[in-house]
Amino acid sequence: MKIVANREKLLQAFAAVAPAAPARSPKAILQNVKLDVTSDGATLMATDLEQGIRYAVDGVEVEAPGVVLLRTDKFGSILRESTDEAFRIESDGQTTTFKGERSKFNLPVANPGEYPPVASFDESSYFDIPARLLKELIRRTLYATDNESSRYALGGVKLESDGQNITAIGTDGRRLAKMEGPINKVGDPTSFGEATIVPSKAMSFIERTVSDDDGEVQVAVRQNEVLVKTPRATLYTRLLEGRFPGWRDVFPQRSGSSKIELPVGPFAAAVRQAAIVTSDESRGVNFTFGDGTLTLAGKTADVGQSHVEMPIGYSGESITITLDPRFVSDFLKVLDAEKTCTLDLVDGDSAAVFTTDDGYGYVVMPLARDR
Template sequence: MKIICEREPLAAAFQLAASVAPARSPKEILQNVKLTVADNVATFTATDMEVGIRLEMVEGLEVETDGAALLPVARTNAILRESSDEKITIETDDSGVKILGSRSKFRLPGANPDEFPRVVGFDEESYHEIPVRLFRQMVKRTVFATDAESSRYALGGVLLELDGESVLAVGTDGRRLARMQGTGTSVGDHKTTGTSTIVPTRAIQLMERAVSDQDETVQLAARANDLLLRTSRCTIYSRLVEGRYPNWRQVFPQRENASQIDMTVGPLFAALRQAAIVTDQESRGIDFTFADGTLTMEANTAEIGESQVELPIAYDGESVTLTMDHRFVADFCKVLDAESGFILEIETSGSPALLSTEDGYGYVIMPMARDR
């Protein structure tokens, strides 16, 4: 095998594939990315046996000889990162793999690429097609609310519900819950069943990173124990999280007497950052008091100090004070543009706050109990 590649697209493709490979594994072969060259296409495959990726590269590629090679992740990444060459040559011989620049030459040991585990392709006839922009929003607006450290394994991933034109993603750690919904297309009557299509946090973040701006849609196929994603240049496979997801719809507030306040992300986030200056890891709660056209945020932490920040709002109801973890409010602000508008729904100091946007995003924050 011998190919000549432009370094930047090569490095980007290799780095994405390499992010799947485990840093440590009893199976040393998994600490490689397999490169297969055929029909003027270079295909990178990697897996940790839970997640797998097949990534094609055509841009900036000259093929002299077809073939296959195993590229050690750590060394190859370092070579591509440190090189300043515009083009890189990769070739194999009986002694291993050579990576050549204009003034550099590296030889790496080469294991047998035929022994590398097969990474499945996308051969499904039944799947959902989702606009790229919506898919990215579904991931970014929910994945931060998952809890990979929880003993409840189902919370360590994003729940996908796909049925007809309805596509929906949910993330929760039990203290807050994020839901993003939109519209897609079912092909071959594809749909998920129940609450078992839970994609591990790490895997769905990889899927979001793998989506290219040049893609208009992504295809998702949910099977009994795994999920497949396909774009124009890659396929990603992931086992699903075992377990049943909580009944998230019971958590989502359905209230008749709640107050709804129109707000803008930027001013809230700016005021929140000021109020949070005197918080610490143990004392994360901030009192949000809504009264007389003003939102007052107050924090009080022993040995650090106190803060009080006011923000004008369109609210003239009875005074209501909620204590919320400032990080949870900040997470909501971070995934939206500063000029985005949203509705903040409150009822009592003991009931959850609901933050929602017009484009299908809803975010529930449970109030904190705080000692005074």
């Protein structure tokens, strides 16, 4: 194998695939990235057997095709530390040589035949999802998942679709985030079902890999995995097993509730201020709505008290609910500070339901008042 590669573009491709390779593994072969060179170009691959990626490398001149495994840590260090504009990479199956204008490295290589296969996207039926929407779906639900829970399914984002819209749901049992948006069907793809729960780690990996400039992203569901294809990369991940909570019951269709419109930026600032005096033992902040004012009050015996007010467009009957300010802040962080959100409240003992005008909903369970 012989290629001449632009170092910056090779580094960009490596940075995209490296997170899929485990830093430690009982299977040492997985601590490599695979470079597959054909007459059409070069592709980098990495996998930890649960997720994997193929990434097309730009700026490569192919002199001789071939396949080589490159140690993730050493290969990455060479690319990052070098100042050369271009690299010549050659491998004879025993040693791989990297030559720059002012540097040269020789690394032993493992047998590429022992590297596990990395799935490719060969589907004729799939869903087309706008790249921006996919990133927003992930960003607005991922934070609500729970990787520490014994309930395995809570460590992922559930995907559902009616063929025209996609819905992503994340929950840790104390709060739930839901985001939806339009998609297109190509052919007759396997639908997102009850078992389509994508691990949080994989969702984060997909969000980092997909670019806003990618336009449409193709997504296909297989029996126990999901494939995602961008113009440059193909990612796959195994799905989580387990029973996901019945999330529709969490968004109640209730009458007699109060709907309060809140400006995101000022509300987020008020929540942060009130949270200053909270602690791990006393997390609750009282949110009191009434008389055109939102009053936030926090109190912790060994820290102090907080009292923050902001004007709101609500003059109905006073309602006080105790919430964990971290959960409210998590929701507000993924919104545009210039926009507004709507809070649906019944009383201090019922769930607080936040919604936006672009298909996003968030439910937070209240804390006991004496906290």
